[in-house]
Amino acid sequence: EAQVTQNPRYLITVTGKKLTVTCSQNMNHEYMSWYRQDPGLGLRQIYYSMNVEVTDKGDVPEGYKVSRKEKRNFPLILESPSPNQTSLYFCASKEFGSPLGNSPLHFGNGTRLTVT
Amino acid sequence: GDSVTQMEGPVTLSEEACLTINCTYTATGYPSLFWYVQYPGEGLQLLLKATKADDKGSNKGFEATYRKETTSFHLEKGSVQVSDSAVYFCALNFGNEKLTFGTGTRLTIIP
Numbered sequence: 427e428a429q430v431t432q433n434p435r436y437l438i439t440v441t442g443k444k445l446t447v448t449c450s451q452n453m454n455h456e457y458m459s460w461y462r463q464d465p466g467l468g469l470r471q472i473y474y475s476m477n478v479e480v481t482d483k484g485d486v487p488e489g490y491k492v493s494r495k496e497k498r499n500f501p502l503i504l505e506s507p508s509p510n511q512t513s514l515y516f517c518a519s520k521e522f523g524s525p526l527g528n529s530p531l532h533f534g535n536g537t538r539l540t541v542t
Numbered sequence: 543g544d545s546v547t548q549m550e551g552p553v554t555l556s557e558e559a560c561l562t563i564n565c566t567y568t569a570t571g572y573p574s575l576f577w578y579v580q581y582p583g584e585g586l587q588l589l590l591k592a593t594k595a596d597d598k599g600s601n602k603g604f605e606a607t608y609r610k611e612t613t614s615f616h617l618e619k620g621s622v623q624v625s626d627s628a629v630y631f632c633a634l635n636f637g638n639e640k641l642t643f644g645t646g647t648r649l650t651i652i653p
């Protein structure tokens with residue numbers, strides 16, 4: 427089954443404790459992206475990647491890192507989490523180069539992060 | 543910059559009622575327009591799309607028409623079901639990899 431898998435689904439941590447949220451897709455997609463979803467703000471893009479070893483900042487990259495060492499994986503790293511990073515995070519992927527109208531974004535089921 | 547404005551929720555309707563969720567956009571040029579739906583506990587999935595003016599997207603009984611003159615893409619359904627309860631996001635794109643989302647509208651259908 428074609429899917430984007432995020433882990434964990436729920437995570438509670440404390441300020442300053444490094445964490446990683448994993449994302450893996452089995453569709454051989456070149457493009458992957460991380461979003462955060464906050465009430466009243468919709469989805470905002472954190473980072474995206476066009477292919478292996480190619481990553482770029484989205485709209486809200488501060489406090490986050492990503493890596494793309496393999497095509498299928500795109501982990502999101504919070505080196506020193508803070509309470510304002512409490513949010514619902516989504517990973518997404520698609521074929522690169524095909525317009526979004528023809529090849530939609532495929533989303534994972536989300537990771538709810540709480541930083542105390 | 544480009545932006546999408548959706549009607550604020552939450553929206554609560556009885557089963558079989560008519561639904562309209564308003565969406566307008568601000569953009570330079572003519573973007574592609576999308577509605578994504580997020581069911582409880584799941585990620586977003588594409589509901590329908592329109593890539594040029596006067597196009598009508600449709601899926602699962604939902605429709606939306608790309609209106610260039612009013613820069614709108616309102617989501618409509620003639621008779622909603624309990625299973626339509628979800629959060630709906632309007633979004634736009636200019637043929638690159640970036641989607642600009644609205645803030646989402648939570649819809650609850652009561653039996």
